[in-house]
Amino acid sequence: MKTLLKQLQESAILQMIVLTLYIVITSLSLYLAEKSVTAFLLLLFSLLLLYYTKFSVKIKWALGLFVMIVLLPFTASAGPAYESYMEVATLVGIYVAMALGLNVVVGFTGLLDLGFVAFFAVGAYTYGIFATGQAQNFMPFGEYPLSGESFWLFLVIGGLIAALFGVILGIPVLRVKGDYLAIVTLGFGEIIRIVFNNLDKPVNITNGAMGLSSIQAPSLFGLTLNNSSQFYYVVIAILLFVIFAVSRLEHSKIGRSWKAVRENEIAAQAMGINLVRAKLLAFAIGASFSGMMGVVFAGKQAFIDPTSFTLMESITILVMVILGGMGSVPGVILGAAIMTILNLQVLTELTNWLNQVTQSGAFAVPEALSPAKMQRFIFGGILILFAIYRPQGLIPAKNPVFNEAELKGSAKVGVVEKSEDKVFGS
Structure with missing residues (x-):
C-alpha cells in the first residue's frame, strides 16, 4: 500500500x-x-x-x-436542486474574492482589519442607490433607476469608490498598529453601517433601516440575469481576475514591500520602503475587490439593508483568511470555500436531517442544539483547534524558491551584453 x-x-x-x-x-x-x-x-x-x-x-x-x-x-x-447548488457556488465565489482582498491587508501587509465588510457595503449601496428610484431624491439630473446594463459600469465604479474609502480608512490608521489598529478598523466598519442605517434624513439616500428593494437586475445583450445559475458565470469571471491580480501583486515589487512591512516596519523603512504608500495601496486594492463583489451582491439579491453588513460578517471573512493560511492565496481560497459551504449547506442539511429524525420519533434533539443555531459555536471551535494544532492554516504561505545558478547566469549574460554595447558604441 x-x-x-x-x-x-x-x-x-x-x-x-x-x-x-x-x-x-x-x-x-x-x-x-x-x-x-x-x-x-x-x-x-x-x-x-x-x-x-x-x-x-x-x-x-x-x-x-x-x-x-x-x-x-x-x-x-x-x-x-440546480439553483440551490448554483446559489452556494456563487456565494462561495463572492466570499473567496472578499477573503482574497482581506488577505492583501492582513496576510501580505500584516494590518489587522475588523471592518472589512464596510467596503462590501459601499459597493452594494453604490449600485443599489442608482439602480433604484432612490437616486431621484438627491440627483438633480438623470432618470432613475438606471437600466440593468449600467451594472457592468458600476463594477468598476463600485471598486473605485471602495478603494477611495480604503484610502480614507488608511490615512488615520498609519500611526497605529496591533490592537489599536483593530479597534480603529472595527469602529470604521460600524460607522459605515450606522451611516447607511440613518442616511434617510434629511435627504433620503439609503432608505435607512428599510433598505433598498427592487434593485435592477443586470442585463447583457438584452438578457436579464435574475437567477444564481447566470450570476455564477459573472462571479467566476470576476474571481479569476481577482486571483490573477493578487497572484501577480504578491510577487511584484509592491508585494515584496507589503511583506517587508508585515515582518518589521522599521527595517522596511530603513530599506527605503515608503510605509504610507505601501499601506494605503494595501487598503485600497483590498477594498476594491470587496467593493466589486458588493455590486454583484446587490444585483443578485435585488435587496440590501444595513443588517447584511454587520461586524460578524467582517469576523467571518477574517476567520476564512486565518483558517486557510494568512498570506497564502490557495489557502485563503480553500478557507473561504470551506467556511461558506459549511455555513450555507452542511449545517443547514444537518439541521434538516436532525429535524426529520426528531419528527419521526427516533430520538429528540433540543431545538437550541440545532447546528444552524450553533453556527458561531462551531466556527469558534474550529478556529480554536486550528490555532492550537495548525496555526499556519490549511495551506501555509510559501516563499518562492529561485535557482541561484540561473540567477547568476542571467546576471553574467547581462554584464557581457552591456560590455559588448560599450565596445561597439551602441
Whole structure:
C-alpha cells in the first residue's frame, strides 16, 4: 500500500488516471442523483485534489476551469436542486474574492482589519442607490433607476469608490498598529453601517433601516440575469481576475514591500520602503475587490439593508483568511470555500436531517442544539483547534524558491551584453 501511494505521489500519469476516474464518478453521481449534497461537495473536492497533483500550472488551470465552468453546472442541472447548488457556488465565489482582498491587508501587509465588510457595503449601496428610484431624491439630473446594463459600469465604479474609502480608512490608521489598529478598523466598519442605517434624513439616500428593494437586475445583450445559475458565470469571471491580480501583486515589487512591512516596519523603512504608500495601496486594492463583489451582491439579491453588513460578517471573512493560511492565496481560497459551504449547506442539511429524525420519533434533539443555531459555536471551535494544532492554516504561505545558478547566469549574460554595447558604441 505504501509503495502504491509513493508511486502515485511521484507519477503524474497515475495522478491523471486517478483524478479522471474520481471526477467521472462524482460527476455521474451528481448527474444521476436528484439531490445529493454529498456528490456536489465531492465534485468540488476534485479542485483541491487537482491543486496537489504534479501537473503543470497550465494543465491545472485548464482542468480547474473545465470543472467549474462546464462540468459542475452541467451535472448539477439534471436535478431539481440546480439553483440551490448554483446559489452556494456563487456565494462561495463572492466570499473567496472578499477573503482574497482581506488577505492583501492582513496576510501580505500584516494590518489587522475588523471592518472589512464596510467596503462590501459601499459597493452594494453604490449600485443599489442608482439602480433604484432612490437616486431621484438627491440627483438633480438623470432618470432613475438606471437600466440593468449600467451594472457592468458600476463594477468598476463600485471598486473605485471602495478603494477611495480604503484610502480614507488608511490615512488615520498609519500611526497605529496591533490592537489599536483593530479597534480603529472595527469602529470604521460600524460607522459605515450606522451611516447607511440613518442616511434617510434629511435627504433620503439609503432608505435607512428599510433598505433598498427592487434593485435592477443586470442585463447583457438584452438578457436579464435574475437567477444564481447566470450570476455564477459573472462571479467566476470576476474571481479569476481577482486571483490573477493578487497572484501577480504578491510577487511584484509592491508585494515584496507589503511583506517587508508585515515582518518589521522599521527595517522596511530603513530599506527605503515608503510605509504610507505601501499601506494605503494595501487598503485600497483590498477594498476594491470587496467593493466589486458588493455590486454583484446587490444585483443578485435585488435587496440590501444595513443588517447584511454587520461586524460578524467582517469576523467571518477574517476567520476564512486565518483558517486557510494568512498570506497564502490557495489557502485563503480553500478557507473561504470551506467556511461558506459549511455555513450555507452542511449545517443547514444537518439541521434538516436532525429535524426529520426528531419528527419521526427516533430520538429528540433540543431545538437550541440545532447546528444552524450553533453556527458561531462551531466556527469558534474550529478556529480554536486550528490555532492550537495548525496555526499556519490549511495551506501555509510559501516563499518562492529561485535557482541561484540561473540567477547568476542571467546576471553574467547581462554584464557581457552591456560590455559588448560599450565596445561597439551602441
